[in-house]
Amino acid sequence: MRLPAHRASSAVLAGAYPFLAPGPVEVGVPVGRDVLGGGVFCFDPWSLYEAGELTNPNVLLAGVIGQGKSSLAKSLALRSIAAGRVVYVPGDPKGEWAIVSDAVGGTVLRxxxxxxxRLNPLDVAGTDGTVGRRARLLAAVAAVTLHRSLTAAEQGALDAGLAQAARAVGRPTIRQVVEALTAPDRQRARAEGVLVEDRxxxxxxxxxGLRRLVSGDLAGMFDAPSTHQIDPSAPMVVLDVSALGTDDDALAVATTCAAGWLEGALASSSAKRWVIYDEAWRLLRHPELVRRMQAQWKLSRAYGIANLLVIHRLSDLDAVGAAGSESRALAEGLLADCSTRIVYRQEPDQLATAAAALGLTExxxxxxPLLPRGTGLWKLPHRTHVVRHVLTAVEAPLVDTDVAMREGR
Structure with missing residues (x-):
């Protein structure tokens, strides 16, 4: 019997015939098994960037709860540390990263x-772009607490208050900026053509809005000089915000302030380092935080930073704004700044969104929706892999956050 010929693209045939799939990535730390191509799949964003495989070192990791994305993030951190990299987690909302940090001799700040x-997010004196970084952070935090963007007049008042506080003390705190907003410098205002009453x-x-950090539920954390300094030799630093509970706005503000403090503390470091944003969907709900993240990510290559953004589903980006809006464009820009996209199992109603956002083939x-637990689709600019993450016996108790559920505890 003679069967009719069948034509298809190599992208389609690669799913049925593994020998058409690209060979495994062999540069970096081992991740697991390449399901289609066979062999060990490795990954290191810095090495791949230097080889021209990536346009930037940032990574997006998405997957529904219980599919192993958290285990992947943690084991990637552990293995990267063994390879000489450094890992920072600016906001750990569930308190899951402390055990990982302790295992490698890292630092946990609760x-x-x-x-x-206490961490002063404005404590960035002596670095390039100090004024701009402080202003962007304060504007983002104020926008979250006010639940809206700042007006031009408010931005002007904030810039003036920040400058006044910096002139007075050099390294201002948020409390001192609030005091400057309450009692602006009359002569400076007049020189800028503004009545002090208007300012x-x-x-x-x-x-x-900012008083929430001075006398509200977030008081005592970001309103005074820092009580800690980062040990530059620490392989991992985790900022545990689990004591703040489940208030999404509070967690978003705390993570942003903590990230600002880390950025200032690490500005002079030359180490290749991961910055991992766990449960990042909380940040994506606020356009001003996304705007600030995008500005910082643009500097990733200059500072040797690879950002890892962990979310549940691609539709988390929809929370920022409607299609075509400026807010949505910001979120899509953040996604575009992630050359590596790792997607674990998605529910059927999420497929269209995931395919459109990532440019997936059919x-x-x-x-x-068919991916088993621990297996993800790794989409790089010039290649796609299906990778089964393999945990070692040493790593499993440190990174598997779902073991208690599966054992019925």
């Missing part, structure tokens, strides 16, 4: 809950 830890009025709502789209 915020809130009576810990007494007070322009900053009034900013004061109400076979790749059909594969997503």
């Amino acid at each position: 915020l809130g809950g009576g810990s007494g830890t 007070v009025a322009d900053g009034r709502e900013l004061v109400h 076979p790749e789209r059909q594969l997503l």
Whole structure:
């Protein structure tokens, strides 16, 4: 019997005939088994960037709960440390990273809950772009607390208040900026053509918003000089914000402030380092935080940073704004700044969003709801792999956050 010939693209045939799939990535730390091509799949964003395989070192990791994305993030951190990299987690909302940090001799700073830890997110003196970084951070935090973007007048008042506080003390705190907003410099205001009464009025709502960090539920964490300094030799630094509970706005503000403090503390470091944003969907709900993240990510290559953004599903990006809006464009820009996209199993109702956001082929789209636990689709600019993550016996108790559920505890 003679069967009719069948024509298809190599992208389609690669799903049925593994020998058409690209060979495994052999540069970097081992991740697991390449399901289609066979062999060990390795990954290191810095090495791949230097080889021209990636346009930037940033990574997006998406997957529904219980599919092993958290285990992948943690084991990638552990293995990267063994390869000489450094790992920072600016906001650990569940307190899951402390055990990982302790295992490698890292540092864990706990915020809130009576810990007494204070971090000054404006403590970035002596680095390039200090004024701009401080202003962007304060504007982002104020926008979250006010639940809206700042007006031009408010931004002007904030810039003036920040400058006034910096002139007074060099390294200002948020508390001192609030005081400057309340009592602006009359002569400076006049020199800028603004009545001091108008400047007070322009900053009034900013004061109400920022007071959450001075006398509200976030007081005592980011409103005074830092009580800790980062040990540059520490392989991992984790900022544990689990004591803040489940208030999404509070966690988003705390993570942003903590990230700002880390950025200032690490500006002079030349180490290749991961910055891991766990449960990042909380940050994506706020356009101003996304705007600030995007600005910082643009500097990743200059500072040797690879950002890892961990979310549940690609539709988390929809929370920023409607299609075509400026807010949505910001989120899509953040995604575009991730050359590596790792997608674990997605529910059927998420397939269209995932395919559109990542530019998936039809076979790749059909594969997503079928992926078993611990197996993900790794999409790089010039190649796609299906990788089964392999945990070692030493890593498993440190990184597997779902073991208690599976054992019925």
